[in-house]
Amino acid sequence: MLLVVLLLVTSCGVAAEETVTVLGPWDPGGKEGKAFLATLDRFTRDTGIEVRYRGVRTVNAILRLSDLAGSAPDVAVLSSPAELARYARAGRLARLPRDPGVQERQYLALDDPARPYGVVVKTDLKSLVWYDRTVGTAAAAPFTSFADLVERGQQVRARGGVVPWCIGVKSGAESGWPGTDWIEDILLHLYGADAYERWARGDLAWTSAEVRGAWLAWHRLLETSGMLTQSRTMLLTAWNEHPPTPCAMEHQASFLRPQGWGVHPFPGDNSAVSVDVAGLFHDRPAARRLLAFLASRQGQQEWTGRAGGGFFSPRTDLDRAAAYRGDDIGLLVANRLAGSSRCLDGSDFMPQAVGTAFATAVLEFLADPRAEALDGILGRVEEVRRSVPPADWLRDACS
Incomplete structure (x- = not known):
């Protein structure tokens, strides 16, 4: 855990304006992590903004350590909306501006719906x-x-x-x-x-x-x-x-x-459903652009295509038939997520x-x-x- 925190500290100090640090739950060497890294590469090619990703299973523990050390990543992705909300209540998260490219169903808010604290970037069907x-x-x-x-x-x-x-x-x-x-x-x-x-x-x-x-x-x-x-x-x-x-x-x-x-x-x-929700710990333009891209139709379609049927989007406007062509189970799950009444x-x-x-x-x-x-x-x-x-x-x- 300390090693990851040190890596976050190091990466925060290099080319700060054009580098975004991200902490998330997907192992960079695994299928999910490779798909996420490929999606980040697409963002870098389109914007010139470098993204440095650290993937660990114990995101909550690492995030707390990095927060204590003053080295929190720009963006963190957690599987617990309640845990991310705890940071929002403590004033550690930037409230997110509404982006026209993000669907309303992707935002999570506390007391003020107009000032969400997180955006859902990935979802899975539990039922x-x-x-x-x-x-x-x-x-x-x-x-x-x-x-x-x-x-x-x-x-x-x-x-x-x-x-x-x-x-x-x-x-x-x-x-x-x-x-x-x-x-x-x-x-x-x-x-x-x-x-x-x-x-x-x-x-x-x-x-x-x-x-x-x-x-x-x-x-x-x-x-x-x-x-x-x-x-x-x-x-x-x-x-x-x-x-x-x-x-x-x-x-x-x-x-x-x-x-x-x-x-x-x-x-x-x-x-x-379970969700992976992203929060903004450092309110910088580059970090906001990355968050908007990851939640956008373009970013979600890219992520879906890279994951080979292992990624399910919270959005309702993706071309699901194309994304899950030849994968009847993947299409069933994606349609269920888009069409049924959902509870977190x-x-x-x-x-x-x-x-x-x-x-x-x-x-x-x-x-x-x-x-x-x-x-x-x-x-x-x-x-x-x-x-x-x-x-x-x-x-x-x-x-």
């Missing part, structure tokens, strides 16, 4: 269920309801030979988040966007009938498919790995695409303390997956919710 085409599962047909989803798991279990669901929640210090995705989708699809919005902005208690009902529904799905006997395995399996026993279906976002698998949208008209990932949208308590609750639940233990688990998260000042909550998760 997906992947299925293995090779094991003859009962998941080949689209799901019509959550009850249908539960029944398919029962059918796979009855046939035997494979585990119905692939579930792993291990993710280092962020372990538990794949389980939070389950709860978010279930709550959204069983109780609707209004209940989800109240919950995400801190107005719906964790002990409410809706939130408790979502957890009990997940418990029912796991129990009827025989997965509760696998709860220890879930805790020890990484989010991007499958357990030793073959599994038939997986609830996972568009950024994890199992090779050769098919996919269906999670049942319902609403979709949960709840654990990313909530204050960090609540999001952390949410992930911890998933780990506690899987360690002791008894329905009667749930009230105590949710009560502890509710205590955290009540301790967070109202001003720390974001609004409009589903707008």
Whole structure:
């Protein structure tokens, strides 16, 4: 972490007016990072402005260190709108001027819609269920309801030979988040966007009938498919790995695409999405130009083309048919993102303390997956919710 901070310090001191420093979550050596670097190269060719990018998985930690050292990058891209909002409240972010080339749906604002603190540059669809085409599962047909989803798991279990669901929640210090995705989708699809919005902005208690009902529904799905006997395995399996026993279906976002698998949208008209949102830490013309380019139709189309179907835009005006030609799954995801009612990932949208308590609750639940233990688990998260000042909550998760 210190090395990255030093690199940021060094890069900030060279040709400051025509060099922009960027901190983001994409590994420069990986597919996503290479696509992003190629997009930055296009910006440099068009403008003559050099961009120096540092890609790390621990963006939040690096950003806090660099901020303390007075060496924050010009632009930082985070996967947590709430974390970026914390910098805005502290006065560390420049409020963004409205740009005619950026769609309204890309901006995130606090108390003043006219002065957004961040712009969404990338998005992923969370509301997906992947299925293995090779094991003859009962998941080949689209799901019509959550009850249908539960029944398919029962059918796979009855046939035997494979585990119905692939579930792993291990993710280092962020372990538990794949389980939070389950709860978010279930709550959204069983109780609707209004209940989800109240919950995400801190107005719906964790002990409410809706939130408790979502957890009990997940418990029912796991129990009827025989997965509760696998709860220890879930805790020890990484989010991007499958357990030793073959599994038939997986609830996972568009950024994890199992090779050769098919996919269906999670049942319902609403979709949960995760976003990568960029903020401006140094209000310089070159940095503003880069941010506007990354969010623009030109920049997003360039990024999409470079990523080879692995990038999904928050914009609605891209040529999706051309971008995902020959990629039916990519086109399905892109159309769903552009056309469905969308709600931001709840654990990313909530204050960090609540999001952390949410992930911890998933780990506690899987360690002791008894329905009667749930009230105590949710009560502890509710205590955290009540301790967070109202001003720390974001609004409009589903707008």
